[in-house]
Amino acid sequence: MRSFASENISPDVVAFQFAVRGKIAIISEEIDSAIKKAKAEGKPNPYPFEKVVKCNSGNPQLLNQKPLTFIREITSMVEYPALTEHPELFHADAVARAKEIIKATGCDGTTGAxxxxxxxxxxxxxxxxxxxxxxxxxxxxxxxxxxxxxxxxxxxxxxxxxxxxxxxxxxxxxxxxxxxxxxxxxxxxxxxxxxxxxxxxxxxxxxxxxxxxxxxxxxxxxxxxxxxxxxxxxxxxxxxxxxxxxxxxxxxxxxxxxxxxxxxxxxxxxxxxxxxxxxxxxxxxxxxxxxxxxxxxxxxxxxxxxxxxxxxxxxxxxxxxxxxxxxxxxxxxxxxxxxxxxxxxxxxCNLPKEGDPSYPLFKQERDAILGSLKRKAEYLCDIFNKCDGMSCNRAAGAMYLFPRITLPEKFIQECHERHEDPNETYCIEMLKKTGIAVVKGSGFGQRKGTYHFRIALLPPENEIEEVGKRIQVFHNSFMQQYK
Missing domain, CATH: 3.40.640.10 (Type I PLP-dependent aspartate aminotransferase-like (Major domain))
Structure with a gap:
């Protein structure tokens, strides 16, 4: 038997699951590819949305959160030290910090060693x-x-x-x-x-x-x-x-x-x-x-x-x-x-402080990100609590909500007959009908008999309202279907 025959793979590797990058994430990539392929071939979009909104991962910049200028100024100069000779391009404290870090690497290749x-x-x-x-x-x-x-x-x-x-x-x-x-x-x-x-x-x-x-x-x-x-x-x-x-x-x-x-x-x-x-x-x-x-x-x-x-x-x-x-x-x-x-x-671990040249822009960028997370958390929480058979605690921090869904018994029974996880099937149905990718609650663990999903609060605010509306329409329709 070959070393990589299925029987020879470590049973611990076969057994473990990682829901954040699991089945729903794979399906979301397949849907995005199908939409792009149809568009390239001049065919109708097979889905009722233009793209998948990836709320299944805490990956802020994938959903267009802008990087902090202070970080990118310094890393640009550290990666290419010749840029320190053009201080007019950067804030003075960023230039000083970059020079400090370059010296600390102890080599001409900076981060290449x-x-x-x-x-x-x-x-x-x-x-x-x-x-x-x-x-x-x-x-x-x-x-x-x-x-x-x-x-x-x-x-x-x-x-x-x-x-x-x-x-x-x-x-x-x-x-x-x-x-x-x-x-x-x-x-x-x-x-x-x-x-x-x-x-x-x-x-x-x-x-x-x-x-x-x-x-x-x-x-x-x-x-x-x-x-x-x-x-x-x-x-x-x-x-x-x-x-x-x-x-x-x-x-x-x-x-x-x-x-x-x-x-x-x-x-x-x-x-x-x-x-x-x-x-x-x-x-x-x-x-x-x-x-x-x-x-x-x-x-x-x-x-x-x-x-x-x-x-x-x-x-x-x-x-x-x-x-x-x-x-x-x-x-x-x-x-x-x-x-x-x-x-x-x-x-x-050493961000700009009041009085530093970079501080006004840094404060503006930081406050915008945290303020947006708060508004999005409150908006989606309110939406979820208005849905039939859904409830959600308010988040005090991090970047997610974990709403609870009361799945109809008829739906649960159908899933069990097909040997499916009702929680996962619900999230896949949501993905296919709304284009919103979330993560099944069963991937994180939950009390027996309860169902949830995790949603990352990362789409831009001009998209989050649509995300909330789509989930609300889908969930209420889903609940009505299985009454």
């Missing part, structure tokens, strides 16, 4: 300073590791912890599908705790304790607990009291706390973002200096949305020296992360 495996010292120092200012807690650059996006960072950390089929990691339900996929690939156990839809999707410490005991009784050794704050897919922002409860629980059980904080800049309500690292430092010394905490950040989210440049990092708090050496060993097998991504990581 490998960096140290953990990342450029300059970048790690910049991130350390950012974390110190944000949290009012000292941070060593040696405890920071740069990676090709936060996704790779998460997988590296999990790889260190999962060494047995009964090693488990607790993740929220709903979760970002990367977590379940990584745990499955690494041969571990996915252990869910529930977010409370009736309480704005906040985690409930009593449920976390109950789920922990349940998995322990099944013989599973819990190695870590994951928190996504602000939340993906639900948009919740955790209050300090909830953060403290989770910290105390993880410390008591002696498990690692993995804090996914990639959406920390995406806040548009009165609930402020507080990092787990900041809150941890305020607690009693036994906890503050004992809990193992890994924090993640990324250039892909926030209001910068530089997904394609693949920059991310993880920061270690109270992680033993041997484990950090193993982290370094894993990262060294990749040689280093993308240096352009490292550069952008340093920029988002």
């Amino acid at each position: 490998y960096s140290p495996s953990k990342g450029l010292a300059y970048v790690r120092q910049t991130i350390a300073h950012f974390l110190e200012e944000r949290d009012n807690v000292p941070m060593s650059p040696e405890d920071i590791y740069l990676t090709d996006g936060a996704s790779i960072a998460i997988k590296i950390v999990m790889q260190l912890m999962i060494s047995h089929p009964l090693h488990g990691i607790m993740i929220p339900n709903p979760q970002y599908p990367l977590y379940g996929a990584c745990i499955q690939q690494l041969g571990g156990k996915t252990c869910h705790y529930n977010l409370n839809e009736d309480n704005y999707w906040l985690p409930d410490i009593n449920d976390i304790k109950e789920q922990y005991e349940k998995y322990q009784n099944q013989g599973i050794k819990i190695k870590a607990l994951v928190v996504i704050n602000p939340g993906n897919p639900c948009g919740e922002v955790l209050p300090i009291d909830t953060i403290k409860e989770i910290i105390k629980f993880c410390n008591e059980k002696k498990i690692c706390l993995m804090a996914d904080e990639v959406y920390q800049e995406n806040i548009w309500t009165d609930i402020p973002f507080n990092s787990f690292r900041k809150v941890l430092a305020t607690m009693e010394p036994e906890i503050a200096h004992g809990l193992e905490l890994i924090s993640f950040h990324s250039i892909s989210k926030g209001f910068y949305g530089e997904c394609g440049k693949r920059g991310g990092m993880f920061a270690c708090t109270n992680i033993p020296e041997f484990a950090r050496l193993m982290m370094y060993k894993i990262i060294s097998t990749t040689l280093c992360s993308n240096v352009v991504g490292q550069v952008v990581m340093s920029i988002i």
Whole structure:
């Protein structure tokens, strides 16, 4: 039997799913291709829309969010240093920063050479300073590791912890599908705790304790607990009291706390973002200096949305020296992360401040993006709550909504007879009739008997009204059809 015969492929790879880039995303590409082909051949459009609106991924610039000028000015000069000789093209602080970064790369090829495996010292120092200012807690650059996006960072950390089929990691339900996929690939156990839809999707410490005991009784050794704050897919922002409860629980059980904080800049309500690292430092010394905490950040989210440049990092708090050496060993097998991504990581951790030449334009661009996200979140939430058999919590941050849909029993039965996931079939029907691609709630996890979909709030405001109207018309018609 050949090595790549289906029977020889790793069963863990076969088993895992990643809904964000799954079946619905594939169908959306096929529909776009069919529309383009019909147009090129002079044939009628086979669909009642001109293009697919891709609300299935947190990919801001794909949906025409403009990049921040400050980031692009600096990266242009770092990539092509001769541009620094034309300061009239750029803001003065961007030129100064570019020269600083070029010098820090230590070579004429700037981003064309490998960096140290953990990342450029300059970048790690910049991130350390950012974390110190944000949290009012000292941070060593040696405890920071740069990676090709936060996704790779998460997988590296999990790889260190999962060494047995009964090693488990607790993740929220709903979760970002990367977590379940990584745990499955690494041969571990996915252990869910529930977010409370009736309480704005906040985690409930009593449920976390109950789920922990349940998995322990099944013989599973819990190695870590994951928190996504602000939340993906639900948009919740955790209050300090909830953060403290989770910290105390993880410390008591002696498990690692993995804090996914990639959406920390995406806040548009009165609930402020507080990092787990900041809150941890305020607690009693036994906890503050004992809990193992890994924090993640990324250039892909926030209001910068530089997904394609693949920059991310993880920061270690109270992680033993041997484990950090193993982290370094894993990262060294990749040689280093993308240096352009490292550069952008340093920029988002040191953005223009009031008084800087770039600040007025930066503030205008940042406020426009965050203000637009807020308006779009409120508009779509209102639309969904007016639909028959649909409800939606308001998002406090991130860039998504996760509305709940009450699917008719007749439709559910039909899907089961065809061996289909009703949640997925509903989203595919929406895609084919409206041109709007979302992600099925079952891809993120949801309480049994409930159905949802995740929609990214990224189409421009001049398109989002049409998105809301199309979904409303489709859903109400769908519900009427199955009455």
